Amino acid sequence: xxxxxxxxxxxxxxxxxxxxxxxxxxxxxxxxxxxxxxxxxxxxxxxxxxxxxxxxxxxxxxxxxxxxxxxxxxxxxxxxxxxxxxxxxxxxxxxxxxxxxxxxxxxxxxxxxxxxxxxxxxxxxxxxxxxxxxxxxxxxxxxxxxxxxxxxxxxxxxxxxxxxxxxxxxxxxxxxxxxxxxxxxxxxxxxxxxxxxxxxxxxxxxxxxxxxxxxxxxxxxxxxxxxxxxxxxxxxxxxxxxxxxxxxxxxxxxxxxxxxxxxxxxxxxxxxxxxxxxxxxxxxxxxxxxxxxxxxxxxxxxxxxxxxxxxxxxxxxxxxxxxxxxxxxxxxxxxxxxxxxxxxxxxxxxxxxxxxxxxxxxxxxxxxxxxxxxxxxxxxxxxxxxxxxxxxxxxxxxxxxxxxxxxxxxxxxxxxxxxxxxxxxxxxxxxxxxxxxxxxxxxxxxxxxxxxxxxxxxxx
Amino acid sequence: xxxxxxxxxxxxxxxxxxxxxxxxxxxxxxxxxxxxxxxxxxxxxxxxxxxxxxxxxxxxxxxxxxxxxxxxxxxxxxxxxxxxxxxxxxxxxxxxxxxxxxxxxxxxxxxxxxxxxxxxxxxxxxxxxxxxxxxxxxxxxxxxxxxxxxxxxxxxxxxxxxxxxxxxxxxxxxxxxxxxxxxxxxxxxxxxxxxxxxxxxxxxxxxxxxxxxxxxxxxxxxxxxxxxxxxxxxxxxxxxxxxxxxxxxxxxxxxxxxxxxxxxxxxxxxxxxxxxxxxxxxxxxxxxxxxxxxxxxxxxxxxxxxxxxxxxxxxxxxxxxxxxxxxxxxxxxxxxxxxxxxxxxxxxxxxxxxxxxxxxxxxxxxxxxxxxxxxxxxxxxxxxxxxxxxxxxxxxxxxxxxxxxxxxxxxxxxxxxxxxxxxxxxxxxxxxxxxxxxxxxxxxxxxxxxxxxxxxxxxx
Numbered sequence: 016x017x018x019x020x021x022x023x024x025x026x027x028x029x030x031x032x033x034x035x036x037x038x039x040x041x042x043x044x045x046x047x048x049x050x051x052x053x054x055x056x057x058x059x060x061x062x063x064x065x066x067x068x069x070x071x072x073x074x075x076x077x078x079x080x081x082x083x084x085x086x087x088x089x090x091x092x093x094x095x096x097x098x099x100x101x102x103x104x105x106x107x108x109x110x111x112x113x114x115x116x117x118x119x120x121x122x123x124x125x126x127x128x129x130x131x132x133x134x135x136x137x138x139x140x141x142x143x144x145x146x147x148x149x150x151x152x153x154x155x156x157x158x159x160x161x162x163x164x165x166x167x168x169x170x171x172x173x174x175x176x177x178x179x180x181x182x183x184x185x186x187x188x189x190x191x192x193x194x195x196x197x198x199x200x201x202x203x204x205x206x207x208x209x210x211x212x213x214x215x216x217x218x219x220x221x222x223x224x225x226x227x228x229x230x231x232x233x234x235x236x237x238x239x240x241x242x243x244x245x246x247x248x249x250x251x252x253x254x255x256x257x258x259x260x261x262x263x264x265x266x267x268x269x270x271x272x273x274x275x276x277x278x279x280x281x282x283x284x285x286x287x288x289x290x291x292x293x294x295x296x297x298x299x300x301x302x303x304x305x306x307x308x309x310x311x312x313x314x315x316x317x318x319x320x321x322x323x324x325x326x327x328x329x330x331x332x333x334x335x336x337x338x339x340x341x342x343x344x345x346x347x348x349x350x351x352x353x354x355x356x357x358x359x360x361x362x363x364x365x366x367x368x369x370x371x372x373x374x375x376x377x378x379x380x381x382x383x384x385x386x387x388x389x390x391x392x393x394x395x396x397x398x399x400x401x402x403x404x405x406x407x408x409x410x411x412x413x414x415x416x417x418x419x420x421x422x423x424x425x426x427x428x429x430x431x432x433x434x435x436x437x438x439x440x441x442x443x444x445x446x447x448x449x450x451x452x453x454x455x456x457x458x459x460x461x462x463x464x465x466x467x468x469x470x471x472x473x474x475x
Numbered sequence: 476x477x478x479x480x481x482x483x484x485x486x487x488x489x490x491x492x493x494x495x496x497x498x499x500x501x502x503x504x505x506x507x508x509x510x511x512x513x514x515x516x517x518x519x520x521x522x523x524x525x526x527x528x529x530x531x532x533x534x535x536x537x538x539x540x541x542x543x544x545x546x547x548x549x550x551x552x553x554x555x556x557x558x559x560x561x562x563x564x565x566x567x568x569x570x571x572x573x574x575x576x577x578x579x580x581x582x583x584x585x586x587x588x589x590x591x592x593x594x595x596x597x598x599x600x601x602x603x604x605x606x607x608x609x610x611x612x613x614x615x616x617x618x619x620x621x622x623x624x625x626x627x628x629x630x631x632x633x634x635x636x637x638x639x640x641x642x643x644x645x646x647x648x649x650x651x652x653x654x655x656x657x658x659x660x661x662x663x664x665x666x667x668x669x670x671x672x673x674x675x676x677x678x679x680x681x682x683x684x685x686x687x688x689x690x691x692x693x694x695x696x697x698x699x700x701x702x703x704x705x706x707x708x709x710x711x712x713x714x715x716x717x718x719x720x721x722x723x724x725x726x727x728x729x730x731x732x733x734x735x736x737x738x739x740x741x742x743x744x745x746x747x748x749x750x751x752x753x754x755x756x757x758x759x760x761x762x763x764x765x766x767x768x769x770x771x772x773x774x775x776x777x778x779x780x781x782x783x784x785x786x787x788x789x790x791x792x793x794x795x796x797x798x799x800x801x802x803x804x805x806x807x808x809x810x811x812x813x814x815x816x817x818x819x820x821x822x823x824x825x826x827x828x829x830x831x832x833x834x835x836x837x838x839x840x841x842x843x844x845x846x847x848x849x850x851x852x853x854x855x856x857x858x859x860x861x862x863x864x865x866x867x868x869x870x871x872x873x874x875x876x877x878x879x880x881x882x883x884x885x886x887x888x889x890x891x892x893x894x895x896x897x898x899x900x901x902x903x904x905x906x907x908x909x910x911x912x913x914x915x916x917x918x919x920x921x922x923x924x925x926x927x928x929x930x931x932x933x934x935x
Contacts, residue, residue, distance in 0.1 A: 018512055023505045024707065032499060039492060043677065045483045049779060049796075050788035052478055082542030082678065083706025089695050115705075118695035211503065211707060218542065218678040218709035235549050235578035238798070245575075246543030247484070247671060249678035252712070319509060328510035336509075338698065 017369040018328045021212075022164055022192060022305055022360035028214030031259035035216060035251050042250030047238070056250050063250075063257035070260045071206060072198040073223045079240040080219055080253045084191045084209025085115040087220035090232065090243060091187050091205045092119040095156040096128070098229035099185070103153020104128030109141045109160065109170065110348035113189055116158050117344070132348075138297040139168035139349050147178040157186045161193040165332050165345040165358055166296030167305035169193070173201030185228050192302060194221075195263045196271060204228045210256035213263045214363065218249050219256040266363065271303040274361050277370045278306045281359060288378045293452060295351045305360040307332070309346070310381050311449065312390030312418050313355025321380045322357075327373050332356045334413050334441040341440045342413075352448035353441050354414040355381070388414065391421045403432045409465050413441035417449050420471060424455065427473050432458065438466025446471065477829040478788045481672075482624055482652060482765055482820035488674030491719035495676060495711050502710030507698070516710050523710075523717035530720045531666060532658040533683045539700040540679055540713045544651045544669025545575040547680035550692065550703060551647050551665045552579035555616040556588070558689035559645070563613020564588035569601045569620065569630065570808035573649055576618050577804070592808075598757040599628035599809050607638040617646045621653040625792050625805040625818055626756030627765035629653070633661030645688050652762060654681075655723045656731060664688045670716035673723050674823065678709050679716040726823065731763040734821050737830045738766045741819060748838045753912060755811045765820040767792070769806070770841050771909065772850030772878050773815030781840045782817075787833050792816045794873050794901040801900045802873075812908035813901050814874040815841070848874065851881045860887060865894045869925050873901035877909050880931060884915065887933050892918065898926025906931065 018026065042059045044052035061075075068075040081087040096104065106120050110132040120130040131149040133141050141159065150157065157179045162169045172188055179186040185204030193199065195213030199206060205228060210219035222243060224230045230243075237245035282294050291311035310318070315333025322329055330336075332343025333356040342353035359373070404423050408416035416437040424433055435446060443460065446469045450457035458470035478486065502519045504512035521535075528535040541547040556564065566580050570592040580590040591609040593601050601619065610617065617639045622629045632648055639646040645664030653659065655673030659666060665688060670679035682703060684690045690703075697705035742754050751771035770778070775793025782789055790796075792803025793816040802813035819833070864883050868876035876897040884893055895906060903920065906929040910917035918930035 016511070018504075018510075020504075020508065020510070020512075023508060024503055027499055027503050035499075036496070039487055039495075043484055043487050043671065044478075044480075048480065048483060048788070048790065049776075050478075050480070050783045051476070052480075052788055082546070082709075085697060085706040086542070089705060093694075115695065115697070118697065122695040209707065216709070216711070217503065217707050218712055220706070234553075235575065235582040237545060237575070237578060245549060246545040246680070247669065247677050249542075249676070249709075249712070251676070252678055252709070316509075323510045328508070328512055330508065 016326045017365065017372065019359045019361055019365070019373065020328050020330050021362040022358065023330055024211050025214040025362050027216060028259040028262060030262035031215050031255040034258035035255035038251040038254040042254060046248060046250065059250050059254050060248060063253045066257040066261055067221060070198065070264055071194070071221060071223050073225065077225055078221060078223045079243045080248065081222050081244040082218055082220065082246060082249070084207060084212065084220040086244070087207035087209070087222040088113070088115040088189055089119055091207050091222055091224070092116070092156065092158070093233040094224070094230045094243065095185055095187060095205055095228070096123065097231040097233050099155040102155050103151070105151055105154045106130040106156050106158065107133060107146070107149040107154055107184070108158040109133045109135060109146070111135050111139055111163050111345045112158055112160055113164055113191065116189055135348050137349055137351065139163050139166045139295070139345065140170055140297060140300065141175065143171050143174040143178050146175050147182065150179065150182045150184050154182070154184050157184050158189065159186060160189040161199050162302045163296070163345060164192045165343055166307045166349070167302040168297040169300040169302065172199055172203065176201040176203050195260065196267050196303065197264070210259070213260055215256035215259040216252045218252045263363070270363050274365065275303040277361060277365060277367065278304060280370060281306050281374065284374045285377070288374060289381050291452065293352045293448070295346065295349060305358065307356065307358045309352035310355030310357070311352065311452065312388060312414050312421065313381055313384050314388065314414055315354065315356050317384050318355055318357060318380065321384060322376070325376045325380060327376065330358045332358065334439070340412070342444055347444055350448070352445055352452065354417060354445045388418060390418050400426060400428045401431070403427060403434065405434045405436065408435055408437045408439070408442070410438065412439050413445065416442040417445050420446060420449065424471070424473055429473050429475065431473050433471045433473070435469045435471070436463055436466060437469065442469060443467065476786045477825065477833065479819045479821055479833065480788050480790050481822040482818065483790060484671050485674040485822050487676060488719040488722060490722035491675050491715040494718035495715035498711040498714040502714060506708060506710065519710050519714050520708060523713045526717040526721055527681060530658065530724055531654070531681060531683050533666070533685065537685055538681060538683045539703045540708065541682050541704040542678055542680060542706060542709070544667060544672065544680040546704070547667035547669070547682040548573070548575040548649055549579055551667050551682055551684070552576070552583070552616065552618070553693040554684070554690045554703065555645055555647060555665060555688065556583060557691040557693050559615040562615050563611070565611050565614045566590040566616050566618065567593060567606070567609040567614055567644070568618040569593045569595060569606070571595050571599055571623050571805045572618055572620055573624055573651065576649055595808050597809055597811065599623050599626045599755070599805065600630055600757060600760065601635065603631050603634040603638050606635050607642065610639065610642045610644050614642070614644050617644050618649065619646060620649040621659050622762045623756070623805060624652045625803055626767045626809070627762040628757040629760040629762070632659055632663065636661040636663050655720065656727050656763065657724070670719070673720055675716035675719040676712045678712045723823070730823050734825065735763040737821060737825060737827065738764060740830060741766050741834065744834045745837070748834060749841050751912065753812045753908070755806065755809060765818065767816065767818045769812035770815030770817070771812065771912065772848060772874050772881065773841055773844050774848060774874055775814065775816050777844050778815055778817060778840065781844065782836070785836045785840060787836065790818045792818065794899070800872070802904055807904050810904070810908070812905055812912065814877060814905050848878060850878050861891070863887060863892045863894065865896065868895055868897045868899070868902070870898065872899050873905065876902040877905050880906060880909065884931070884933055889933050889935065891933050893931045893933070895929045895931070896923055896926060897929065902929060903927065
């Protein structure tokens with residue numbers, strides 16, 4: 016039963032399991048104590064810190080273990096902001112950061128600070144020079160992920176780090192998705208990562224703060240982990256995290272080549288096997304194991320469910336799969352289609368057969384969902400064309416507004432317009448995306464009594 | 476090699492180990508995902524929450540898992556303060572709380588709030604009516620541990636909870652030391668605990684917040700654990716924590732009787748085998764497995780070291796064993812001797828032979844340390860007594876100031892005084908404690924050029 020959602024959480028690596036088991040008997044005592052059980056725990060912790068620091072590319076005394084990647088990000092942001100509060104309370108970040116970074120920015124704003132979201136291009140990457148424009152005299156911290164968690168696009172971290180360094184602003188890199196594949200290049204100042212993303216256990220994050228970076232931990236004092244991560248250290252999990260990071264890195268070069276080829280196969284095949292698909296993210300500068308695509312006229316939640324029934328576990332950034340019924344902020348920032356969105360992220364060891372199995376099942380599943388939703392195969396020309404039409408899709412959720420638009424576009428003459436009334440958040444993204452895919456003109460959005468009116472002009 | 480420091484961290488319970496191993500393969504996926512791996516993880520998490528809630532005595536939807544007991548305390552304090560910020564920003568707590576509570580109070584004060592420390596009696600317990608006096612109109616939260624982590628004294632939680640309820644103030648109980656022994660009685664509002672204290676794995680804390688208690692989580696938003704504990708859930712550890720809590724509880728009644736008898740044996744034997752010892756903490760209302768005593772004229776760090784060499788792992792609240800060179804705030808609040816302090820906390824399964832082994836070794840170790848430090852066996856009367864003497868112990872650390880006092884007390888006549896000059900933090904506590912043990916009069920402390928002058932009058 017193939018699991019294709021490694022970007023959410025990777026299955027435990029065998030080395031992580033072995034290291035965890037081996038250290039359960041040695042690593043349970045308080046490493047701050049001077050008796051033998053404490054000294055043994057302390058030795059394990061020191062060795063894990065050295066191994067992890069080597070993999071990160073920092074000094075052991077620059078690295079602490081947190082209880083999760085989210086905690087590492089939250090502590091990195093609050094500590095760096097606090098350490099540079101005399102400079103100001105402004106934060107720069109890309110528009111496609113992980114929610115932990117976005118939430119830290121929102122918390123700053125709620126507390127009287129401010130932030131600037133740097134836009135991304137259609138591939139999902141920031142432009143370093145555009146990033147540089149977001150840096151201000153009062154910018155205390157800049158944040159940029161090493162690679163995007165939803166579409167796999169690598170960010171220009173090294174170039175952005177240079178621009179930040181020139182402006183005297185420390186750069187925090189969220190390396191959660193990439194650290195298992197290799198160290199983050201360039202002169203970053205802070206780095207956060209999460210062990211369960213590379214096959215380590217849950218409960219371990221990494222926070223690296225380069226010497227010389229001003230950093231003042233927030234919250235109640237705690238002596239553990241240099242005062243940067245409160246709470247009793249989870250040493251068996253830390254040992255397992257460090258050991259598995261080393262093991263994953265040893266396999267990374269070969270596995271990257273193998274998975275990159277499998278992902279290339281998916282990228283190519285999806286476009287030819289499934290009509291009306293948009294593969295998103297940079298085709299070259301990307302994580303080796305991750306590909307994301309969106310299918311017109313498909314409901315993401317049903318698609319996930321049907322793929323799960325067929326034995327494939329994937330995730331989606333479509334609005335219907337979110338608890339808030341809003342589409343992924345990443346797809347939104349990229350300006351790409353959000354309906355029928357599927358992210359495939361292959362864990363290490365994924366076989367060609369598993370990928371082919373997925374490609375074998377996908378077209379049928381998409382076709383079936385489309386049929387069930389009444390998606391148009393091709394817009395039938397109407398016998399009596401009207402110059403303009405209004406489609407009322409109020410109260411209907413993604414992908415219905417786009418389906419209704421596609422059904423009637425053939426009923427207006429070339430040059431005529433279709434206006435879609437919708438109160439669904441995804442329509443604002445997906446109607447323009449549909450126009451781009453169909454080479455129709457997206458005229459714009461107008462206020463309406465309920466929701467919005469989206470105007471589309473037929474070009475062909 | 477007996478380990479007698481269960482109050483710091485207990486060795487992993489066999490059931491915790493089994494549950495951890497069994498759930499490594501089922502519990503690594505994201506429980507928020509809808510595919511099969513996510514559903515399995517979610518089922519494990521739900522079952523663990525139900526089991527833990529039953530042991531705590533709350534509803535499952537009142538309980539979240541945090542990454543440590545410290546995090547549970549920090550989140551409980553900040554969330555309850557935030558939820559009741561319209562009432563005020565005052566916190567009440569006992570003077571003998573765990574450092575995680577004290578640090579949360581200090582953080583509140585640094586942020587413009589205030590707190591009141593409720594004093595304890597010589598046994599280490601608060602008086603509920605004295606506690607009630609600390610509650611003010613602007614008190615947002617009251618904190619009281621279920622039992623003290625250094626001396627084992629149980630606190631009158633149920634009575635204090637009634638007083639708090641009458642005042643409309645929620646009570647947070649830090650149950651870290653007692654939850655393995657049984658549920659916390661009474662009408663508490665919030666509860667925090669830590670799995671590695673009962674033989675569960677590190678990396679898991681519990682935070683219970685009763686329905687109806689105003690609670691507003693602080694820090695960046697996160698959807699996991701009802702928004703009360705940010706970061707990816709560590710499900711295998713959570714499963715192990717819940718399973719071991721249930722297992723430990725099943726053994727608790729019988730094990731409490733057995734360990735209570737072993738602790739009684741230590742309490743009695745220490746007093747008769749070792750001269751000049753003060754056993755501290757309530758002899759009856761106490762944790763079953765913990766006993767603390769202090770030895771006059773002994774250096775705690777050397778004592779720990781020698782006991783470790785002899786094969787026994789214990790801890791100490793003496794100033795010399797602290798990184799800040801200050802004695803334990805618990806012993807200080809109780810007004811008891813802090814030098815030569817030893818805490819023995821027996822893990823489940825400790826045998827009579829191990830305890831007897833400890834009692835066999837202890838007198839010799841203490842005698843040897845005393846001899847090395849030149850401790851007085853008995854004060855020899857001086858041939859030419861002087862009405863008053865000044866002892867200069869400036870720059871000398873605990874237990875030297877007390878040893879120097881004891882050496883010369885016989886050189887002044889009954890009614891005469893010895894003044895000890897000392898800049899050691901422990902002297903302020905231990906000179907009065909010595910006077911109480913020796914039935915001499917502690918006159919008081921005066922300012923001196925360097926440090927303080929402690930005046931003692933010879934009574935016999």
